[in-house]
Amino acid sequence: MSQIIGRRSFFGRASALAALAGGVEALQAAEKPGARPRNIIWMVADGMSPSVLPMAEYFSRRVRSGKGLVWQELLNVPRVHRGSMDMASLDSIVTDSSSASSSWGSGSRIFNGWVNVLPDGTKLTPIAELARDKRKRIGLVTTATVTHATPAGFAAVSRKRDDEALIAEQYLKVTDVVLGGGRKFFDAAARADKRDLIGDFRKSGFGYAASREQLLKLKSSKMLGLFSASHLPYTLDQRNSETDRELVPTLAEMSDVALQALSGGPNGFLLQIEGARVDHAAHANDAASLLWDQLAFDEAIEVALRFAEKHPETLIVLTSDHGNANPGLNGMGTEYRDSTKCFDRLAAVKSSFFAVSPRLGGTAEYTMKTDTAVAMVQKPTAERVQELARQHFGFEFTPDEVEILRNAASGQKRLSASKQLDSLVGLMGQVVGNHVGIGWTGTSHTSDYTLVTALGPGAERFGGLIRNTQVFPALTELMDVKFQNPSMEPEQARKYRAAAREQRRERPDWA
Numbered sequence: 001m002s003q004i005i006g007r008r009s010f011f012g013r014a015s016a017l018a019a020l021a022g023g024v025e026a027l028q029a030a031e032k033p034g035a036r037p038r039n040i041i042w043m044v045a046d047g048m049s050p051s052v053l054p055m056a057e058y059f060s061r062r063v064r065s066g067k068g069l070v071w072q073e074l075l076n077v078p079r080v081h082r083g084s085m086d087m088a089s090l091d092s093i094v095t096d097s098s099s100a101s102s103s104w105g106s107g108s109r110i111f112n113g114w115v116n117v118l119p120d121g122t123k124l125t126p127i128a129e130l131a132r133d134k135r136k137r138i139g140l141v142t143t144a145t146v147t148h149a150t151p152a153g154f155a156a157v158s159r160k161r162d163d164e165a166l167i168a169e170q171y172l173k174v175t176d177v178v179l180g181g182g183r184k185f186f187d188a189a190a191r192a193d194k195r196d197l198i199g200d201f202r203k204s205g206f207g208y209a210a211s212r213e214q215l216l217k218l219k220s221s222k223m224l225g226l227f228s229a230s231h232l233p234y235t236l237d238q239r240n241s242e243t244d245r246e247l248v249p250t251l252a253e254m255s256d257v258a259l260q261a262l263s264g265g266p267n268g269f270l271l272q273i274e275g276a277r278v279d280h281a282a283h284a285n286d287a288a289s290l291l292w293d294q295l296a297f298d299e300a301i302e303v304a305l306r307f308a309e310k311h312p313e314t315l316i317v318l319t320s321d322h323g324n325a326n327p328g329l330n331g332m333g334t335e336y337r338d339s340t341k342c343f344d345r346l347a348a349v350k351s352s353f354f355a356v357s358p359r360l361g362g363t364a365e366y367t368m369k370t371d372t373a374v375a376m377v378q379k380p381t382a383e384r385v386q387e388l389a390r391q392h393f394g395f396e397f398t399p400d401e402v403e404i405l406r407n408a409a410s411g412q413k414r415l416s417a418s419k420q421l422d423s424l425v426g427l428m429g430q431v432v433g434n435h436v437g438i439g440w441t442g443t444s445h446t447s448d449y450t451l452v453t454a455l456g457p458g459a460e461r462f463g464g465l466i467r468n469t470q471v472f473p474a475l476t477e478l479m480d481v482k483f484q485n486p487s488m489e490p491e492q493a494r495k496y497r498a499a500a501r502e503q504r505r506e507r508p509d510w511a
């Protein structure tokens, strides 16, 4: 026993992990060379730039009475494996989420915007199908639409990630637990083909939940839970909306229900848990929303570790699919003495940019087309801008900043030298940044290596610098699956590029 260094005494009194020590120790003990996990929990904080973790750690201590992040603390625990991942796609150093998740889900790099399909149309076999052949149960949990890029990359095949109605149909055959948003892709009234997909899931033995209460009461080993027509609300907005708190479960609650439902089978499970709105907040340069959703993700990690205490044959991998807009806290004021004070202002922010910007006349939903972030409406008055700032952000803008926002909200361009930041969301990020100290590189994904942290049987495969395509062979081998998907070299893929660009022009509004 003395080799197990992570005794309970390892965790200090202020430790966020102390309460979870049983789970951590169980996973440490189960991580022996060559050991195979029965269960795999693959956790993705979507669009989490590496800079987010230390900022979220400070934010967590600030808003959760001194409690830090579980993820951060795991970095210092023996037998927890740490690494970085190169997430490039087949056609770009900067990946989108569907290509990123497909690289894990198939072992092959593909074009951005596609789901488990090679440029020549060859369909790849996603990891969920292979796990299912091994009689493992499959779960997808997300705060985005359940058919969004990241869950889809594990369980679907589509030339277009936007074909979410098609992706929804594919889940029927391959999943056991699907929880998140995106009811519009399942509901007969909202689907173009009027197919009652919710009814089809029910007929296949799925329990269905449309609210938090229904989910927590659901007694079923197979379940479909859809808690919003589209994405689930930002955690920050949900905290301030009684209705959303009643209707929408947290990521931790969904993860808990999913783990209980999946753990019944004789052969274990593969579960992907995605904190999706970290990415959306980064696209919107919205620091407070991003940090609150990162905390929500951390609470889901706690749930996974608690599960592991009773089920130590579980591999838990924490990672992200790409950086996004790389937020960073700047040195503020003389000798940077204002940085902490500025950052602390984020704790008082009450609403996401997504909630505030329509009141300015724009829409701050994440988008790759900066132009669409600005809706042409009447220019808001200076008083209106200040009132919104006081009410939602807890501070006032300078007169210059008010003018910038008034002009941006009414569609005036060329306010910033940066093309990406010359949009309502980009400019709002900048003027808010003057007060909270956070700067952004742009409003889109970045090429940074993502963080990887793994514990439990098989975790040793996720240390060091790894390539996204190494995940699939590692996971399939750990599931005792012998299978390799075809892949394509970048030189060969180049000739298919023009056609792919055409496709993109049809639906360019994804991220």
Ligand SMILES: [Zn+2]
Binding pocket: 047, 097, 279, 280, 283, 324, 445, 511
């Ligand atoms: Zn994104």
